[in-house]
Amino acid sequence: MPLPPPLPDAISPHSNLMRWLGYRPPPLRPLDMGELAARSSLPLRARRLADALGSGGHRSRRKGASIEFADYRDYQMGDDLRRVDWRLFARTDRLHIRETHEETPLRIVLLLDVSPSMAYASRPGLLSKLDYARMVLGAVSLIARRQRDAVGVALLSDEVVKWLPPSSAPLRRQAVWSLLDTPVAGAGTALSASLDQLLNLVPRRCLFVLASDFYEESTRLASAVRRLRYERHDLLALHIADPAEVDFNFQDPSVFFDIETGAQLALDPSAAAREYRAKFNAHRTAVHDDLKAHGFDHLFMHTDTIPVDALRAHLAARANRGLKSP
Amino acid sequence: MNVLSPLFLLGLFALAGPVVLHMLRRRVVRTVPFPALRFLAANRADQRKNNLRRRVVLALRCLALALLALAFARPFLGTPPAPTTRATVIVIDNSFSLQTDTRWQDLLSWTRAEVGSPVNGNTLGLLLMNPRPTWLVAPTHEMAAPLAALETLTAGWESTRAEPALRLAADVLSATPASERRILFLGDHQAIGWTGVNFSKPLPPGVTVVFPPSLSVTPKRQAALTGLTLVREGDSMVVSLTVRNFTAAHSRTVSVFAENTPAPIITQSLNLPANESVTLKLPVNTAIRSVFAWIRVTLDADALPADDTAWAIAPATQGERRIFIDRPPASSGNANTSADYVTTAYTALANVPPFLRPAATPGIVWPTPAVAILRNDASFTGEARARLDAFLAASGTALIFLDGGPAQLAWLSARRAAPIALAWNPARIRDWTLYHPLLAPLAEHNLRSLVGWEFNQGWSLPAEAFEPLALWDDGSIGLGELRTGTGRVLVAGFSPDRREGEWPVQPAFVPFLHRCASYLLGLAASAADSPLRVGTPIELPSTTIGTWRALAGPAADSPPIPLSGNVTPTAPGVYEFTAANSPRRLYAVGLAPEESDPALWREGTPWLSLISPEKNKVPSPETHVTASQIDTEKQSPLWWWAFAAMALFTLAELGLANRTAR
Numbered sequence: 001m002p003l004p005p006p007l008p009d010a011i012s013p014h015s016n017l018m019r020w021l022g023y024r025p026p027p028l029r030p031l032d033m034g035e036l037a038a039r040s041s042l043p044l045r046a047r048r049l050a051d052a053l054g055s056g057g058h059r060s061r062r063k064g065a066s067i068e069f070a071d072y073r074d075y076q077m078g079d080d081l082r083r084v085d086w087r088l089f090a091r092t093d094r095l096h097i098r099e100t101h102e103e104t105p106l107r108i109v110l111l112l113d114v115s116p117s118m119a120y121a122s123r124p125g126l127l128s129k130l131d132y133a134r135m136v137l138g139a140v141s142l143i144a145r146r147q148r149d150a151v152g153v154a155l156l157s158d159e160v161v162k163w164l165p166p167s168s169a170p171l172r173r174q175a176v177w178s179l180l181d182t183p184v185a186g187a188g189t190a191l192s193a194s195l196d197q198l199l200n201l202v203p204r205r206c207l208f209v210l211a212s213d214f215y216e217e218s219t220r221l222a223s224a225v226r227r228l229r230y231e232r233h234d235l236l237a238l239h240i241a242d243p244a245e246v247d248f249n250f251q252d253p254s255v256f257f258d259i260e261t262g263a264q265l266a267l268d269p270s271a272a273a274r275e276y277r278a279k280f281n282a283h284r285t286a287v288h289d290d291l292k293a294h295g296f297d298h299l300f301m302h303t304d305t306i307p308v309d310a311l312r313a314h315l316a317a318r319a320n321r322g323l324k325s326p
Numbered sequence: 327m328n329v330l331s332p333l334f335l336l337g338l339f340a341l342a343g344p345v346v347l348h349m350l351r352r353r354v355v356r357t358v359p360f361p362a363l364r365f366l367a368a369n370r371a372d373q374r375k376n377n378l379r380r381r382v383v384l385a386l387r388c389l390a391l392a393l394l395a396l397a398f399a400r401p402f403l404g405t406p407p408a409p410t411t412r413a414t415v416i417v418i419d420n421s422f423s424l425q426t427d428t429r430w431q432d433l434l435s436w437t438r439a440e441v442g443s444p445v446n447g448n449t450l451g452l453l454l455m456n457p458r459p460t461w462l463v464a465p466t467h468e469m470a471a472p473l474a475a476l477e478t479l480t481a482g483w484e485s486t487r488a489e490p491a492l493r494l495a496a497d498v499l500s501a502t503p504a505s506e507r508r509i510l511f512l513g514d515h516q517a518i519g520w521t522g523v524n525f526s527k528p529l530p531p532g533v534t535v536v537f538p539p540s541l542s543v544t545p546k547r548q549a550a551l552t553g554l555t556l557v558r559e560g561d562s563m564v565v566s567l568t569v570r571n572f573t574a575a576h577s578r579t580v581s582v583f584a585e586n587t588p589a590p591i592i593t594q595s596l597n598l599p600a601n602e603s604v605t606l607k608l609p610v611n612t613a614i615r616s617v618f619a620w621i622r623v624t625l626d627a628d629a630l631p632a633d634d635t636a637w638a639i640a641p642a643t644q645g646e647r648r649i650f651i652d653r654p655p656a657s658s659g660n661a662n663t664s665a666d667y668v669t670t671a672y673t674a675l676a677n678v679p680p681f682l683r684p685a686a687t688p689g690i691v692w693p694t695p696a697v698a699i700l701r702n703d704a705s706f707t708g709e710a711r712a713r714l715d716a717f718l719a720a721s722g723t724a725l726i727f728l729d730g731g732p733a734q735l736a737w738l739s740a741r742r743a744a745p746i747a748l749a750w751n752p753a754r755i756r757d758w759t760l761y762h763p764l765l766a767p768l769a770e771h772n773l774r775s776l777v778g779w780e781f782n783q784g785w786s787l788p789a790e791a792f793e794p795l796a797l798w799d800d801g802s803i804g805l806g807e808l809r810t811g812t813g814r815v816l817v818a819g820f821s822p823d824r825r826e827g828e829w830p831v832q833p834a835f836v837p838f839l840h841r842c843a844s845y846l847l848g849l850a851a852s853a854a855d856s857p858l859r860v861g862t863p864i865e866l867p868s869t870t871i872g873t874w875r876a877l878a879g880p881a882a883d884s885p886p887i888p889l890s891g892n893v894t895p896t897a898p899g900v901y902e903f904t905a906a907n908s909p910r911r912l913y914a915v916g917l918a919p920e921e922s923d924p925a926l927w928r929e930g931t932p933w934l935s936l937i938s939p940e941k942n943k944v945p946s947p948e949t950h951v952t953a954s955q956i957d958t959e960k961q962s963p964l965w966w967w968a969f970a971a972m973a974l975f976t977l978a979e980l981g982l983a984n985r986t987a988r
Contacts, residue, residue: 117361215362245362254356258363265366271376272366279365 072096106149106207107166110137111198112180113212114155115189117260121303122244129240132303133211134180136238136311140209141180145173153179156194156212157186163201188260191216195224199231211238213245215260218286225294235296236314239287243304248276330400330959337395344387348380379982386979390972397968402959412448413504414441415465415495416472419455419513420482422632422917426545426924429514430481436538437476437512444469449504451495452476455513456484457861457894459491465498483632483860483880483897485918486519492936493529500530509535515927518920525932531940537933540926545629548572549598550922553605553857554623554636554914563610563640567623571598572923579626582608584618586878591621619912620900622878633922637878637900637914647847648696649684652705655729655823667830668699668727668822671839692717695909697846698724699839701822703731711737721907723814723846725839728785729821738817743808745785745819748798752827755779755804755820757797763865764807764816764845765795768837775834781827785819792817814846848908858915863892872905879915 075084075095085098118130127135137153144151152166153176161184164175191212208228214221214237228235244250250269257264284300291298299314301307329335360366416437424430441450450472451465462479463472492509499507509529513519515537529535553568565582575598582592592608610621618640625634654666672684687698687705692713704710711733718724728734728745738744758776760769768775776796786798792806798819808815824830848867858864866872866889875886879899895901901913959965 120359120361213361215364242361244360250358252356254358256358256360256363256366259359259361261363263363264357265363267366268376276362276365280362283365 070099073099106144106147107204108140108144108149108151109166109198109202109206109208110141110151110153110176110180111195111208111210111212112137112153112155112183113157113189113191113210114161114183114186115157115213115215115260116185116187117189117213117215118240119185120242120245120259122242126242127303129213129242129303130183132301132307133238133240134183136240136301136307137209137211138177138180139311141173141176151176152206154198155179155183155186156191156198156210158188158190158193159186160194160197160201161186163198165201165203166206189213189215192220192224196227199224199227199233202233205232205234207234207236209236209238211240213241214239214283214287218283218290221287222290225290225296228296229294235291237287237291237296237298238307239284239298239300241284241300241302243302245280246277246302248273248280327401327403327964328955329396330402330955332399334395334399337398338392340391340395341388344384344391348384383979383982386975386982390975390979393968393972393975397965397972399965400959401964401968402955403962403964411504412445412506412508413465413499413502414449414508414510415451415453415499416441416476416510416512417453417455417488417491417495418462418479419486419488419511419519420484421456421486421513421516421519421921422481422483423486423516423519423630423921423924424481424514425632426514426548426630433512433514433538434476434479437510440510440536441473441476444473449502451498452479453491453495454482455491456482456487458487459494465502481632483917485861485921486513486516488513488519489523492535496529496533496535499533507533509533511535511537511933513538515540515933516921516923517925517927518923520927520933523933525935528938529936531938533938535933535937537931545924546573547576547628548630548922548924549576549578549625549628550630550633550917550919551623551625551636552603552633552919552922554638554916555857556610556621556638556640565592565608565610565621565623565638566605567608567636568603568605569596569598569625570603570919570922571601572925573600575600578628580606580608581624581626582610583622583624585620585622596625620878620914622900630922630924633917633919635879635898636916637898639900639912639914648693649699649843650687650692650696651684651699652687652702652710655702655731655821665824667824667835668701668839671836672699672843687713692722694720694722695847696722697843698722699727699843700724701727701729703729703733706731706733706737718815721909723816725816725818725842725846727818727821729823730783730785741791741808743788743791743817745787745817746802748784748786748800748802748819750799751782751784752780753782753784753804753820754799755781755796756799757801759795762795764841768841775837778832779820779827779829779834781820781829783821783826787817787819816842816846848911858895858913859918860895860898860915861918863894864913864915865892866890866903867905867908867911870905870907872903872908874901874903876901877912 072085072088073096075097079097083097083099085096088094088096088098112130112133114130118133119128121128121131141151141153148168150166150168151173152164154163155161162179164172164179166172191214225235248269250273253266253268255264255266256269288298288300297314297318299307299310301310424433444450447467448469449465449467450463450469452462452472452475454460454462463475466472488511492511495509499509549569549571551567552570553566555566557564557566567580569578569580578596578598580592580594580596581590582594583589584591591610594606594608596604596606598604620637620639623636623638628634649672651669651672654668669684684699687700687710690713692698694717696717698705698714698717700706700714705714714724714737726734730747735744758765758769760766760776765776784798784804786800786802786804787806789803792803792808794803794806795816796803796805798804804819806817806819808817820826820829822830822835829835866874871888871890873886874889874893876882876884876897877900879897881895881897881899890905893903895913895915898915898917901915903911903913
């Protein structure tokens with residue numbers, strides 16, 4: 001076996017050893033839904049998604065002891081001399097106090113809609129809306145853990161099925177993860193009622209990340225949203241839909257069976273498609289407008305597209321607005 | 327409504343496709359789980375509207391397919407022709423031998439009896455046999471037209487060729503759906519007419535030929551004027567005639583008339599040996615000679631009077647034509663290359679007609695008609711140039727060989743025809759315009775004479791000023807006819823000088839020069855030794871429209887006709903052609919001498935073997951397309967409307983189908 005060439009003296013062995021051995025870092029693979037769907041377990045999916053998203057830190061509006069510079073102010077009597085910027089004193093001959101941003105933990109509550117309609121996947125190989133929601137919420141929880149934020153979770157159906165208050169304790173995080181990994185199925189959809197019920201349980205201001213298909217009357221949903229705003233919570237609504245729900249590109253006359261209610265309807269889909277799309281889009285617009293009117297964010301996601309770009313753009317937009325992000 | 331191609335209507339079976347698909351689509355075959363049923367409230371009005379749309383789409387699809395099939399079937403309006411029971415074609419021998427005795431009348435009577443009275447559903451056509459098969463009346467159900475044409479038909483002046491017409495008529499009949507298909511042969515069994523016929527090849531099966539019964543026997547007295555020329559011998563004119571006797575020995579009288587005068591200028595008795603030819607030379611009085619342009623010679627009447635008269639043109643008008651050849655360009659001093667090949671070509675050969683004797687370009691005004699062969703730059707300078715221009719303005723013609731002289735180029739530049747010297751050598755002449763009257767006789771004789779023309783130097787002629795006759799290697803014109811508007815001018819972009827190439831010593835050189843002179847002087851390709859015959863095309867001297875009329879002969883009463891290019895006379899006689907830019911020309915047209923032999927075929931009846939013993943299947947009238955049906959269909963192109971409607975329905979179907987699919 002031929003030996004590698006001798007190591008040049010001018011090259012540091014630590015910085016160039018890998019290159020010298022011929023190592024090349026693998027190319028970055030773009031993330032696709034096929035890869036995500038092929039990963040069998042939620043942790044793997046969520047971790048891959050979180051890796052693709054990257055971790056975004058968030059700042060507090062308060063200033064305190066930290067390493068991130070915020071501003072200078074004049075020295076006042078009683079200030080801790082350890083916070084005086086002596087280098088600036090050497091240049092200006094005046095005493096200034098160096099102020100930094102205080103990093104505060106964020107309380108994030110992951111809300112997962114576990115109603116039967118979320119179990120829908122229009123074709124094999126496509127994630128169901130529930131799996132898609134679990135994956136996205138799992139990724140959010142991973143990012144929150146990296147930022148040492150407090151994470152809680154609630155499973156919503158026609159009521160609050162499960163509830164874990166936000167906490168940054170490692171055991172709580174394990175519990176959150178376990179709950180996302182094995183969710184309990186719900187009986188129906190009553191988002192407004194379950195949100196009302198949940199708000200009675202939440203003690204302090206939180207960032208709710210709600211993943212649902214929002215099959216709820218928009219007027220009833222509005223009352224819950226108003227209460228969220230009134231109690232000064234923040235909400236990121238992840239509106240998840242299957243491509244077949246959006247396009248409704250069925251061709252042959254069939255009997256349509258409602259997953260949630262069990263109702264059946266025989267119809268010619270090509271004849272009903274136009275009206276369906278109009279109603280679906282109207283509902284989605286109503287949800288969007290309602291949330292936006294109360295200052296909340298609404299992200300519409302298809303289960304056949306990767307949520308990375310939408311989430312990253314949303315997190316960047318929140319950061320620009322100076323809001324906390326998970 | 328009828329269709330030309332009913333088999334295409336089988337495409338209507340394709341209508342089953344959309345119908346079956348429509349029926350299959352309406353069946354609900356599966357249950358689909360779906361979470362958003364709340365947005366799918368059943369709207370019965372929409373369902374009904376959509377069902378209606380689907381039925382309309384189905385109807386449009388079916389209509390489009392049906393119209394497509396109909397369009398390909400070529401529909402037309404009109405009543406279908408009655409089923410043909412008997413199709414008859416009368417093949418008419420229009421040779422002049424049928425003028426013998428009462429042959430024509432006898433054959434017409436026999437033909438009328440065979441055709442009978444018109445019957446609804448029968449077809450009848452008249453096909454002339456000579457010189458090539460020509461439909462006098464195409465086969466038609468309207469039998470009155472061919473019968474009327476048959477009543478007014480007279481015996482012709484052609485010579486017999488039976489086989490092509492018989493085979494054409496048989497081919498046409500074999501394609502008709504009639505149950506009985508027959509050819510009536512209106513002709514005699516003249517031996518010359520059946521000579522060369524391939525009796526071993528029968529006509530298509532199912533076609534019968536009805537031949538006339540045996541006609542009158544060979545006539546007792548039949549002789550023909552088979553040759554007649556009027557030639558100059560010294561200062562006198564001599565009528566040279568040949569009489570061929572086809573029967574036993576007998577005496578005849580020959581009369582020579584000056585043009586159409588009733589009194590003969592010469593009368594001569596003639597003893598004709600049995601089946602022999604006699605040649606006579608009769609001198610014409612010099613005083614009389616100056617008053618006629620042509621003569622008519624007749625024999626006293628016999629069984630076939632058609633060939634007892636002949637005409638000849640007086641040669642006086644041809645004696646005034648000249649060829650002027652200018653001096654060759656200055657020699658380089660080499661004795662081997664300074665020979666005057668052009669003058670030699672026109673003078674040293676014995677077969678040049680006497681009226682084409684060349685002469686040097688005169689120092690006075692050049693008389694016309696004449697052709698000037700010019701290759702010297704000096705011929706385009708000073709007084710010579712003025713004489714050339716006046717010569718061309720007076721309908722003179724010229725053949726110019728370019729040598730690049732400045733005066734030559736200036737003369738052409740003044741006519742916007744300045745040539746450009748070729749930049750390479752050797753330059754080759756190629757791409758001849760073989761159908762041009764100048765070149766057609768050469769090409770017909772031997773194409774090899776037009777190959778291998780190479781020159782060390784050449785000039786390309788501008789395309790806007792010349793009609794191309796031959797091209798150089800690069801596609802530019804190497805030989806062309808200048809469009810001057812007056813006389814004809816041929817310009818060759820090469821030189822006949824031996825120093826410029828081997829062309830002057832090639833076999834093509836002399837025939838080409840002679841052909842150029844003949845063409846420029848408006849002479850026939852072989853006027854010297856081939857007399858004009860009925861059925862043979864005559865090339866006219868002018869490309870512009872002139873007047874053609876008969877001065878003597880059976881066609882003398884016909885009105886003059888305007889024409890140009892060439893003409894094929896259908897009767898013997900003397901014809902005149904006059905045009906604005908060419909002198910008056912006279913043509914004496916005779917008959918084919920072999921047709922004068924009235925002998926009948928004596929070796930059995932081999933023509934009966936032309937009738938095929940096989941019986942072929944008669945085409946079904948329903949699937950057979952006749953010419954009248956095609957004409958009717960072309961007059962009312964319903965297929966176009968069917969296509970248009972199909973396109974319209976297809977567009978509507980696409981629009982509605984998209985609306986039902988959303």
